Amino acid sequence: MFGSSAIRPVEAPPLPQPRGPLSAAVVSALRRGPEILPPVDGADPYGADLQLALYCLYEMHYRGFAGVPDEREWDPALVTMRVAAERLFLDALRADVEPSDDVDAELGALLVEPVEGTGPSWHLAREGERWQVREYVAHRSLYHLKEADPQAWVIARLDGPAKAALVTVEHDEYGAGDPDRMHARLFADMMQALDLDDAYGTYLDAAPAETLAEVNFMSLCGLRRALRGALVGQFATVELTSSPGSDRLVRAMRRLELPAAAVAFYAEHVEADAVHEQLIRRGVIAPLLAGEPALAADVVFGIRASGLLADRFGEHLLDCWAHDRPSLLQPLPDAPRRVPA
Numbered sequence: 646m647f648g649s650s651a652i653r654p655v656e657a658p659p660l661p662q663p664r665g666p667l668s669a670a671v672v673s674a675l676r677r678g679p680e681i682l683p684p685v686d687g688a689d690p691y692g693a694d695l696q697l698a699l700y701c702l703y704e705m706h707y708r709g710f711a712g713v714p715d716e717r718e719w720d721p722a723l724v725t726m727r728v729a730a731e732r733l734f735l736d737a738l739r740a741d742v743e744p745s746d747d748v749d750a751e752l753g754a755l756l757v758e759p760v761e762g763t764g765p766s767w768h769l770a771r772e773g774e775r776w777q778v779r780e781y782v783a784h785r786s787l788y789h790l791k792e793a794d795p796q797a798w799v800i801a802r803l804d805g806p807a808k809a810a811l812v813t814v815e816h817d818e819y820g821a822g823d824p825d826r827m828h829a830r831l832f833a834d835m836m837q838a839l840d841l842d843d844a845y846g847t848y849l850d851a852a853p854a855e856t857l858a859e860v861n862f863m864s865l866c867g868l869r870r871a872l873r874g875a876l877v878g879q880f881a882t883v884e885l886t887s888s889p890g891s892d893r894l895v896r897a898m899r900r901l902e903l904p905a906a907a908v909a910f911y912a913e914h915v916e917a918d919a920v921h922e923q924l925i926r927r928g929v930i931a932p933l934l935a936g937e938p939a940l941a942a943d944v945v946f947g948i949r950a951s952g953l954l955a956d957r958f959g960e961h962l963l964d965c966w967a968h969d970r971p972s973l974l975q976p977l978p979d980a981p982r983r984v985p986a
Contacts, residue, residue: 657711658846661701665694671701671726675713679722685729690737691957695730696857700787700849702727703864707791708845731865738862742949746941748934751878751948752926755885764959768966770893775901776979778894779839780972781962782832783848784856788863789832789910790845793818795860798867799876803933810928811877814884814921831910838906841977851975855958862954866947874940877929878947882955884921891915 660676663669670682688695704710705718717723745751761767769778793815803811820826836843866876891914898908934941965972971980 655708656844657709657713658704658844658849660710660713661697661849663694664697665692667694667726667730668697668701671698671723674720674723675701675705675710675717678717679720682722682726685726685733688730688733690733691854691858693854693857695733696854696861699727699730699734699861699865700857702730703861703868704846706864706868707794731869734858734861734865738950738953739946742946742953744942745945745949748930748941748944751945752881752885752930755882755948756922758889763963764890764955765962766890766893766897768963769897770900773897773901773966775903776977776981777962777966778897778901778903779841779977780980781894782836782839783841783973783977784852784958784962786832786836786841786843786848787846787852787856788860790829790843792828792832795863795867796876796880799873799880802870802873803929804936806932807929807936810924810932811880813928814880814924817921828910828913831913835907835910838904848973848975851973853961853972853974855954855961859951859954859958862950872943872947874933874937874943875947875950877925877933877940878944878949879951880947881925881930881944882948882951884925887914888916888922 660672661668663672665688666683667685667688670680674680674682685695685698701710702723705713705715705723709715709718765781769781773781796811796818797815800808800812800815816822818828820828820830824830833843842848863876863879866872866879891911894911895908895915898911930944934944962972969981971977971982973980976982
């Protein structure tokens with residue numbers, strides 16, 4: 646009656662190792678209970694310490710952590726620290742992203758594919774090695790093992806046609822009713838085919854700040870009603886750019902003769918996201934802005950902030966790979982043994 650995914654045990658991941666005073670305080674408070682938490686003032690908004698602290702606080706709204714009581718999700722001291730850390734992160738993004746309310750121009754720019762791009766998927770398609778593909782997938786596991794969950798929070802904050810269209814997209818992300826076709830399940834299958842550990846949260850300790858920041862931005866926008874427009878912009882960025890990027894990753898994996906199960910996840914996105922692009926543009930964004938035109942600037946902010954964080958992530962990977970060193974803080978067995986600074 647039930648697919649194989651429906652009966653798999655649900656296990657929360659272990660708490661990660663801290664990377665500074667903020668993340669150390671968060672991990673300690675999650676493990677031991679309420680305590681006085683340090684101020685976030687002066688922290689690097691894009692740095693590993695603040696980003697890991699935020700990731701841990703957000704994760705309490707997803708699977709939580711092994712040994713951490715569920716009640717910690719709404720511990721007042723932890724929520725207060727989360728709000729302060731969010732403000733620092735948001736202020737940095739708003740300072741680094743040029744504002745605009747021209748949504749049509751922004752969406753049009755997303756649909757223009759460069760003749761010869763420079764991002765990770767371009768590199769992997771042209772000359773990437775097997776260990777680099779495995780690294781890329783390990784990085785992406787922090788989001789794709791909970792794919793579409795951050796965006797699901799915005800459903801209750803939409804109305805009418807925009808809500809209906811977004812639910813249609815989410816329905817596809819969750820396998821259209823088949824748990825074995827959920828995109829998170831397909832990603833886990835790909836990880837297994839690439840000899841990676843598909844347990845939820847396995848690569849958190851290995852993920853650099855650039856990886857954490859991309860996922861944190863989704864959670865931040867999803868949890869704040871005031872940022873519903875930015876969350877739609879973030880989702881639009883993914884859906885409008887995913888299909889060609891997924892095609893490049895399919896070509897990379899086939900060039901490297903990786904197993905068919907590894908190719909299936911990105912092959913699914915080549916077709917699905919081509920359809921989703923139209924749904925997001927015409928079905929979600931158009932009616933959303935017709936009903937709430939003041940959200941236009943937030944939609945553009947979501948698109949541009951997502952692009953900024955994606956560029957930072959891509960630059961980190963390409964810089965590491967250009968110097969033949971791993972981009973993960975804990976190298977995979979087949980990667981070069983030089984750990985990034």
